Amino acid sequence: MWSTTLWSSQVRAVHTETTSPLLNNTPSPVHVPLRKQLKDEAKKQKALGKKKKKNVNNQVVDGWELTVGIEIHAQLNTARKLFSPATTSFNDDPNSHVAYFDLATPGSQPLFQKETLIPALRAALALNCDIQNVSRFDRKHYFHWDQPSGYQITQYYEPFARDGRILLQARDGIAAEDGDGISVGIKQIQMEQDTAKTLAQPGDVHWIDFNRVGLPLIEIITLPDIHYPATAAALVRKIQALLNATDSCVLGMEAGGLRADVNVSVRRTDDPSTPLGQRTEIKNLSSFKAVEDAIIAERDRQISVLESGGKVESETRGWSIGSTETRRLRGKEGEVDYRYMPDPDLAPVIIDNDLVNHLRDGMGELPDAEIDELIQRFELTPKDALSLVTLDGGNRVEYFWNVVDLLARRFGPNATSPEYLSGYQLAANWILHELGRLTSGRSEDDAQDLGFTEDGQCDRVPAKHLVDILLYLHQRKINAKVAKELLWAVFRRRIPDEYATIETVLDEEQLWFDELNEDEYIKLALEAAEGQEEVVKQFINYKQFPQGKLMFLVGRMIRLGAEERIDPKEAEKVMKRVLEETLVPAIRN
């Protein structure tokens, strides 16, 4: 009757859909890897012959105001389940971490694991919430095979955190209409249990993995303070970054550790006294893009319903990545009455102010402060600073700091002087972009990542190797091409498998940058311009400097000479000078 099996790596995903099969016979949504969703979407778009529309403002519809509130479910980073000492697991064998209570074995009772409070409190503090000294657990009843006790334990009547606030800035990617920034209120945060994972099998068979059942989640409920789709997406992105930064939740949306439900309503802007319109809820959005797209689609649907004289119904809707419309899941008549009841086995949760203060003191730097620091100290663009802080759950920026430390040591006593600024910028640029290239589009498996760790190490590109490469590049002891090849060699573990260090490669393969001297550059430039009189003429009396022609000549230089001895930037400089000082005057005369 109940079969389980070994199955290969599956990511655990928050399951927030609570559709009862009694009311709705759609099977519980099965986790589709994000990559596949994106691919399917791309295919669909291609089939439709659509191109991405650019520069069309889809944030506003004239005459209408959009209002959005968001509920975010996130898996807490804990060692044990919420109400049993069973350990949390990621990719372990199915049904290998299950306590009696997790299966609702008769006679078993919930044992609140108070350590789960720590990450929950950190999250609440990062979102500026008031921590409640007393909170309680309630039972939310509905039947589904992934919920063995017939109810989920959550905090309905008295959540542990209320009245928070999150500040979104322009650099967070909010809609331009929100200007420099916007504050979004957090109504409450509650702790609750995750459900079991359903693995759909062919032929109406479902396998259930109870490893996930009872894992601690937090549900973050915002006020309906959001009025633009991009801002909604920015909010979810920022909350994910905050949860990561505080170590509250380790898995992001792309790994299924975070899910969002959005409540959407519209009203006409002509009369500001009109109450908010009827809202609908779109459940289980699994990417930032899905949040934005689903809101746009639902807003447009509601507007067209209202404009054609119809009425927006209170209902729950779904969204598939890549679609253009939300779809109805169930209406008001299909709503489950959850019959919330205080759990009679569970005592109130008493949180002392000392604990809250202790956690607040130990919070460390939150992403916004870190982004500010990156911008000020290294003059990074806000976009790069934000990316650096957000990528890999905050691990990448830790890696950056480690690289900065090592570089500074190599730069010596004046490491903070402006002359080295470009060195740190080079590091940021490489850590963001060159490292990104190593894994992009090469592998089907996301697990083949760079292996960043919380303490800022990188399994595939150890910091000490990267620092060697960056230092030599900055000192112009190697050229960019060699530098990139070295990075690949590190990534493929040829360093240290075949060559002990960067220096060994450079020595053995003679890859040090033995740059041409001034005379050799000039000679090469003259050689490259030979027979190119028509091109050279372009440099007499031009309206706009013919940069393209210059680069053409530089290209010839590089092809004629020993490429590994040429720095393209230097070649460009020399060619420009030779043109101005020698070639052009020669033609004029």
Added chain:
Amino acid sequence: MEGRHPSIQNQGPIEENGQAIRLAVKDNISALGFSTTCASNILAGNNIPFEATIVRQLRQRGSTVTGKAGMDEFGMGTHSTTSAFENIHNVCGLEKYSAGGSSGGSAVAVRKGEAELALGTDTGGSVRMPAAYTGTVGFKPSYGMLSRWGVVPYANSLDTVGILSRTVGPIGAAIIGQNLYLEHDPNDPTSLPSHVRQRCAAERRGYDSWNPGQNGTIQGLTFGIPIEYNIEELDPRIRQGWLTVAQKVEELGGRIVPVSLTSTKNALSAYYVIAPAEASSNLAKYDGIRYGQRNREQASDSFEGILYGKTRETGFGSEVKRRILLGSYTLSSEAMDNYFIQAQKVRRLVRRDFDRVFKLSNPLEDQQPFDLSDMEDTVYLENKFGPAQVDFLLCPTAPTTPPLLEDVMRQTPLDSYMNDVFTVPASLAGLPAISVPMDIPVDPSDEEQKLLSFGGMQLIGQYWDDARLLSVADVLAPHILQQTLF
């Protein structure tokens, strides 16, 4: 599990060890080596893979589990007639009569001499009621004293593990003499923590040793007679027995005072809102998938079938379904405020009533003054300081002698709910209570009265006053039962 489920399911020969105490275990309490069915088809043949803490504790203290005892399905009933497997009846000449419920099988096992001790569960009187009907002793401890780990919940906030025996002695010996009262169980979140147990016990007398001769003296104690318990439906013979007991208490040097528990009249309604509400929630887990029985006729989750609709339809009996529906309704968003919330308020009033009449304060509550102006006019004021305060309350366990089973079968559910009117208040307040058999007047010309010559006398104590309650009950018991039942 196949066929009938006997009221006692024997497992091999009982040890002929003179020391071994034979223990019958209600079938909603897990004992390794036995199935645990809660007398429900939905759990037929079910084995709980771990042992209830209370069973382990009693085994460690020399008990041998002799079998599982029948009951009302999931503890829901007053006469042990809602079992899916058997009809439990009274014994020793009273076979046509109700044995009480829901721990009827446990009481019968003790009454028949098949066990010295029996474990039951008492949610609203389920141990005390069968004790009263079978002439045995039934003890419901303070909520949180005995662990519920391994006990299948009916209504968690009310459920307690209770103990039945022929006399008070073995119960007192286990709870006090063998220190059961002291043992916190980390597996049960409602088990009182050790330091709270110690604090509570320090405020009480009688926990040093099981020594009823010394601790159980009636002399100087005050017993309250709740005037609200003198209801119209009270069998005149039970009322007479009650009065006789009161006289005995006075003869023994105790003092009898009338007290008023004004919220009593609402307690029963509150109980029948709260208990079914919790039950509807607790019983949601029975879907026949992970354990228990599954109805495979329509076991699919396809469009026509609902995954566990049929299993729950055929797996539960009618009383269980009634309470699930009742509970689901009172928890529904439209009824919640009018039923569940109101019932919880009544529950607080009931506890407050008790706290007001007992001399001892409730160690789990902040001490609160009772303003005389808040009291209803019916409350007897002893002097200008207010009404008399008491050590124990004295009242019948059941309003009648055990009814004929054939009458029970004709009763409406409401009639049988009425039987719990005297037992429910202590459950709502989490207080210790004990039912001991008492003589009631018999008309020698009435054959039925000659058979039904006893009733159940209930003593209720303040929270964690279990030790004194047991001692006093032990001392009082022989004085109020002159006849030999066993």
